[in-house]
Amino acid sequence: MELLESSFNKLKHEKGQILISHNNLTKENDRLWKIVSKLERDCCPENWWKHSSSCYFISAVEKTWNESRQYCREKDGDLVIINSKEEQEFLNDNMKEGMKEIWIGLSDTDTEGVWRWVDGTPLTGSCRMWRMGEPNDSDGNEDCAVFCRITQSSPQHSSIRRGHPATLQVWNDVPCFRPMPFICERKQL
Ligand code: 2F8
Numbered sequence: 001m002e003l004l005e006s007s008f009n010k011l012k013h014e015k016g017q018i019l020i021s022h023n024n025l026t027k028e029n030d031r032l033w034k035i036v037s038k039l040e041r042d043c044c045p046e047n048w049w050k051h052s053s054s055c056y057f058i059s060a061v062e063k064t065w066n067e068s069r070q071y072c073r074e075k076d077g078d079l080v081i082i083n084s085k086e087e088q089e090f091l092n093d094n095m096k097e098g099m100k101e102i103w104i105g106l107s108d109t110d111t112e113g114v115w116r117w118v119d120g121t122p123l124t125g126s127c128r129m130w131r132m133g134e135p136n137d138s139d140g141n142e143d144c145a146v147f148c149r150i151t152q153s154s155p156q157h158s159s160i161r162r163g164h165p166a167t168l169q170v171w172n173d174v175p176c177f178r179p180m181p182f183i184c185e186r187k188q189l
């Protein structure tokens with residue numbers, strides 16, 4: 001009887017210890033999840049750039065517009081949506097030397113002449129940055145938009161560097177099936 005009682009007390013004590021450990025581990029688990037979720041909010045994946053509240057990826061390979069979009073979506077992003085001239089300048093500055101044209105998340109595939117971003121929002125007045133004469137749907141076959149990188153030899157280059165009002169009118173419509181590099185954007189949580 002005494003032996004049973006002593007075993008019971010021992011087990012009761014062990015149960016208490018286990019409950020305390022369990023509580024401590026639960027607290028530690030919560031603390032670590034908070035760190036993980038902060039890191040997910042603040043960090044971008046490897047080879048992506050953080051800017052403002054987004055992560056950006058500029059591809060080295062070339063794909064059609066649809067394939068590019070699929071690639072970005074597989075990485076929890078989409079082709080880039082450009083909301084400001086400042087974002088446009090950031091992208092231009094981060095494109096690699098030698099890159100001329102690069103896909104952005106803008107197309108008029110659904111309705112000719114109605115340009116929409118990949119999230120379905122229509123292209124609005126203040127942020128339309130078409131090159132002069134574009135979009136022209138050349139040969140009736142241009143439904144996807146590219147960003148034409150401004151280089152030192154571009155006519156816009158000197159005025160940008162002198163800090164003139166933005167002359168970043170650099171979008172063009174081209175055939176969606178052309179292989180091009182592309183820019184993905186992933187909004188941070
Ligand atoms: O490659 C298609 C592209 O060809 C020309 O630009 C190099 C056209 N520009 C003009 O006609 C001024 C683009 O509109 C056309 O998309």
Ligand code: CA
Nearest residue numbers: 136137172173
């Ligand atoms: Ca065009």
